[in-house]
Amino acid sequence: MLQSRGFPDSDYPSGWFQIAWSAEIAPGGVKPLRYFGRDLVLYRGESGEARLFDAFCPHLGAHLGYGGRVEGEDIVCPFHGWRWDCQGCNVDIPYSERTNRSRRLRTWPLHEADGLLLMWYDRNGAEPTWFPPAIPEAATGGYFEPYEAGTHRVWTNVALHPQWVAENAVDPAHQQFIHGAAQPGKILFFDADGPIFRARQELVFGVGKPSTWLTPGGSVTAYLDEEVMGVGLGIARFTGTDDAAHVQSTIPVDEEHCDIRVTVFVPRDRSGDEDRPDGAAMKRLAFQFRQLENDLVIWEHMEYQRHAGLAREEAKAYGAFRRWCEQFYPEALPAAASVPAQAGDDELEVPGAAEVTLS
DSSP states (O other): OOGGGTOSOOSOOOEEEEEEEGGGSOTTOEEEEEETTEEEEEEEOTTSOEEEEESBOTTTOOBTTTTOEEETTEEEOTTTOOEEOTTSBEEEOTTOSSOOTTOBOOBOOEEEETTEEEEEEOTTOOOOSOOOOOOGGGTSSSBOOTTSTTSEEEEEEESSOHHHHHGGGGOTTHHHHTSOOSSOOEEEEEEEETTEEEEEEEEEESTTOSOOSSOTTSOEEEEEEEEEETTTEEEEEEETTTOOEEEEEEEESSSSOEEEEEEEEOBGGGSSOSSSOOHHHHHHHHHHHHHHHHHHHHHTTOOOOTTOOOOHHHHHHHHHHHHHHGGGSTTSOSSOOOOOTTOOGGGOOOTTOOOOOOO
16 A cells, blocks of 8 residues: 555555444444445444444445444344344345345454454454553543543544554654654664564653643653554553553555544543543643644655665664564565664664764
8 A cells, every 4th residue: 555655565554453432332333434445334232242344235235334223233234124143144134034145244353442442454364363452541540531522533534554653653853853842852672572562762841941731840851652563553651741641543544545543541630620631631632632733744745765764873773663564564474573672783784774974
């Protein structure tokens, strides 16, 4: 996808991608979706379990997301009433004594946890080989829940590739130029463990100001801990400021566009209202959404540099991250090798990285 803008891999990446928030679909609800160039239908059975199918009824092609209804754990076509169970099998044709065993709806694996609904995509239809770790902030009770007032936002049909978003985890230098930091951040640590990549950035907030909403006591050194799970899902935690957690998912709509969903877990004790974010909590939400929009201006108009002219200071982390990403594409090996947490400059070769002279 997006090969016209320099990205080398033609297929969608494999992994987990957010398709909705849990609160968006109640038992008995039906929701049409379009991702990975396919029309899909999401529904929740009366027991509360969510299901994801290809959208078109195998009978005569009606879209189950428009007028389809839930009966028990099954979905019923709005056109002729054919009923499909949670495995995608036809279990009833209301005007026939027999079912159609030769036709079946394609089902897609779902993972629902921490207020998020995620789908698994693999180009060959393989079952999930890993699952994202739990989000501790969702279980403590000390944070506003996903989909509570103001804690979430979605940007639709954005012209970008999921990996462009994920690469922010190893790009502390852009904090100064895109997000208004007083000085560039720096990476203190990075590590790859199978489908999970972790990095820690050191940032300084409030430089030159006696007090801000984020740093009421003056400037502080804080840490941004990034946990990237595949190229479509990531969590950024802010340690040393207000302890917020920023969950972000980027899912391909088609070969040119993605939807981006963001959930910001903000502590309840940062708000003057226990039931909805306000005060410092609301300022954090507004800040995070505004900063993402600053990134969007770049992503929507950039051309990906496969052989990037990297500065020496950024080559090590960028090279490690891009090699780790290869496991999620068809051309890559089934798994990527682990990356040394703090390799020396001569231990990590980055193909295509430009040599630079540092003054």
